[in-house]
Amino acid sequence: MIGIALHLAAGCIAVALVLNLWRLLRGPALGDRILALDTMVINAIALIVLIGMIGGTDSYFEAALLLAMVGFVSTIAYCKFILRGDIVE
Amino acid sequence: MSVLANLVIVALLVLGGGFALIGSWGLVRLPSTMERLHGPTKATTLGLGALLLASVVHFQARLGIWTAHELLISLFLFITAPISANMIAKVHLHRTRAGADGEHDGIAGRPQRPGGDADWATFEAPKRGTPASTASD
Numbered sequence: 001m002i003g004i005a006l007h008l009a010a011g012c013i014a015v016a017l018v019l020n021l022w023r024l025l026r027g028p029a030l031g032d033r034i035l036a037l038d039t040m041v042i043n044a045i046a047l048i049v050l051i052g053m054i055g056g057t058d059s060y061f062e063a064a065l066l067l068a069m070v071g072f073v074s075t076i077a078y079c080k081f082i083l084r085g086d087i088v089e
Numbered sequence: 090m091s092v093l094a095n096l097v098i099v100a101l102l103v104l105g106g107g108f109a110l111i112g113s114w115g116l117v118r119l120p121s122t123m124e125r126l127h128g129p130t131k132a133t134t135l136g137l138g139a140l141l142l143a144s145v146v147h148f149q150a151r152l153g154i155w156t157a158h159e160l161l162i163s164l165f166l167f168i169t170a171p172i173s174a175n176m177i178a179k180v181h182l183h184r185t186r187a188g189a190d191g192e193h194d195g196i197a198g199r200p201q202r203p204g205g206d207a208d209w210a211t212f213e214a215p216k217r218g219t220p221a222s223t224a225s226d
Contacts, residue, residue: 002147005099009106009140016113016133029122031181038173039116039129045162046109046137049144058148061158068162072169079176083183 003054010050017043034078041071094150101143108136122181130174138163 017040024036045064052060115128141159148156186202 001095002098002102005102009102012106012110016110019113019117023116023125029181030184031122031177032125034180035122035125035129035177036116038177039113039133042129042133042137042166043109043113045166046105046140049137049140049159049162053144053147056151058152058154058156058158061156061162065158065162065165068165068169072165072173075173076176079173079180082180083176 006050006054010047010054013043013046013050017047030082034075034082037078038071038075041067041075045071091150094146098143098147098150101139101146105136105139105143108132108139110136112136123178126174126178130170134166134170137166 020036020040020043024033024040027033045067048060048064048067052058052064109132112128112131112133115132116125119125119128141163144159145156148154
């Protein structure tokens with residue numbers, strides 16, 4: 001039962017990633033593209049966690065934690081670049 | 090693994106996957122950028138929280154260890170999601186004011202500029218009379 005639920009959740013995340021990719025390519029505003037990238041990072045974290053659960057090892061969580069931090073920092077850096085034209089003032 | 094733990098894990102997994110999917114569906118389906126911010130920042134974050142909770146219960150039931158990494162990830166995510174949403178909204182307002190993004194906003198139209206001496210604080214000083222002021226003139 002857990003195996004079915006794990007693969008169902010992984011399928012949901014995969015479909016969600018495709019939908020994010022559509023919004024990333026389509027736009028129309030720049031804010032939409034940044035938002036789509038941010039959501040893609042969140043979904044990638046979810047996929048890593050699911051892979052860790054399917055494989056039964058807890059060594060994937062460092063990768064997920066790093067991705068969570070780097071994804072946030074990159075989103076903020078891109079937004080600051082759009083707003084200020086410069087990242088570190 | 091007990092039946093109760095099994096049921097809890099399955100319920101959390103289905104809930105998490107469903108919420109993540111709904112968030113991305115909202116990102117595609119909603120008509121304007123400010124509305125599209127709702128999908129990922131609320132639904133997807135909640136979905137990932139449910140998945141991480143499922144992972145905690147799963148590792149406890151299967152290997153008998155309590156892992157705290159997942160809670161760390163979800164805590165970090167719940168703290169940072171509103172901040173990035175705020176920054177993206179600021180970028181959208183800034184680009185709208187600069188006229189860089191076309192007339193794409195949906196039913197509600199473009200965001201209204203505040204009247205009088207006020208303006209959006211996205212880039213320049215919003216108060217009249219200060220250097221680099223962009224207050225309505």
